[in-house]
Amino acid sequence: MTDLTDLTLAEAREGLAKKSFSARELTQAHLDAVAKARALNAYVLETPEKALAMADASDARLAKGEAGPLEGLPIGVKDLFCTEGVRSTACSRILDDFTPRYESTVTANLWRAGAVMLGKINCDEFAMGSSNETSAFGPVVSPWRRAGSDAALVPGGSSGGSAAAVSARLALAATATDTGGSIRQPAAFTGTVGIKPTYGRCSRWGIVAFASSLDQAGPITKSVEDAAMMLQAMAGPDAKDTTCADMPVPDYRAAVSRGVRGLRIGIPKEYRVEGMPAEIEALWQQGQDWLRAAGAEMVEISLPHTKYALPAYYIVAPAEASSNLARYDGVRYGLRVPGRDITDMYEMTRAEGFGREVKRRVMIGTYVLSAGYYDAYYLRAQKIRTLIKRDFEEAYAAGVDAILTPATPSAAFGIGEKGSGDPVEMYLNDIFTVTVNMAGLPGISVPAGFDAQGLPLGLQLIGRAFDEETLFATGRVIEEAAGRVTYPQPWWG
């Protein structure tokens, strides 16, 4: 029998159905792998007892023929999702030992489908980062290394722990969130699949808020089919989130094998940015050739406001963050640092509890919303957001079904390599992904090849609002053409 941790979610489900192994065996194999991989720092809390109890319950349901769609399949949960009775920190000191008395809607949906929780997974503090280096628990180390080098690389961020865990086979799949690229960029860096669904597809209830008009949950998985299975369970209407769409979730798994014959794929000329490495350009070209060979038509399109998406994002996201993070005041939950009076207590608590990147963004957000600057910054950025969305609407109205772009401007970089002097250097990682959040559209990153040093590279597909199905179908064609990714052999223990 092959190692149970090498299976995809779909293969593991089949194995359970055929009784080739039990949910307990599958879960134990993953718990063992997690315990041996602490050097990667992917998990911030392991929950083996809970995992085994959930696995036993799954085995009982499997035996009775009452299995849910994800019955007995062990997954990891980004520590941004609140989990009842299990410490949830957003990887920030300010939440301290916060232990929610409630369960986020997305994770509740997953448990209802039968999934098993292995533990809570590392991420950037409050999901603010592109390398998982801002976490209060320290950086996540990617299981990937450059050929012939043992330098530690980042797995991307903010869902870096999720991407590292899946590519190191420490979970069959993991939950993640994406505000500016935090699912798709780490997926691209680790040879995994990551989908950010349309804004409103997944409930945000019980997920620690960063920028409420941009945040969306989604999965990181080993295959497009697995991503379809995970999103199917995670998505759906929720009365507790007023921005969650009251729309039925289509059969995503059925869409995976639909093919791309007759589809028109837009190639936006503005994504051909100055200084783009030749191998990214070649990968993009390769993706177009694969889709053309499968029967799709490539259409050159223009999204003229693309270059303004990232700067507009760095006004909108910090502004919303400064408002959302006002709740961390040392009164209702989390850390409290004593002070002379109440204001002193607030200021000391927030100085001690927030890391550098979070402070920076809260302060930028406070500035752009402050009296006298609101119109010049925030209002202007929201107008530009309207223009960015209009660009996409015009492309889709002209008959484009999906848009193909590179997922990231480079492969993974080293820990400590970027952004120490100038924060903008790190922000540029999200240049191809952030437009999608600004327009509320769905986007998927699919592994499509490797750079000269053997590191994975991804391609991104952007869909029409609420048309994740076309992304699964198109992503599957790229995945099939590129071939299954061989994940790194465990050098970590």
Add this chain to the structure above:
Amino acid sequence: MSVDTDTVRRIARLARIRVTDEDVPHLQGELNAILAFVEQLSEVDVEGVEPMTSVTPMRIKTREDGVADGDKADDIVANAPVTEDHFFVVPKVVE
């Protein structure tokens, strides 16, 4: 636009984050790097463009104004650093 050290201190006060004298120069540098980066937005013609208020064309859901939940005082104070009889305790506010 760029910020001076007094503005950095003023923003920190508004954000309720204590900064030390040593923090101010590097924060000033980082904030100005971000402000310089977003400066390019001023070249976009936004005349007559509506600011975005909702990213998807949806109507905010409404519900009946009734009690849907309650009786959870234990849960609500469970994670607070200091409490007394279901109250959050804070430093003295009124003299």
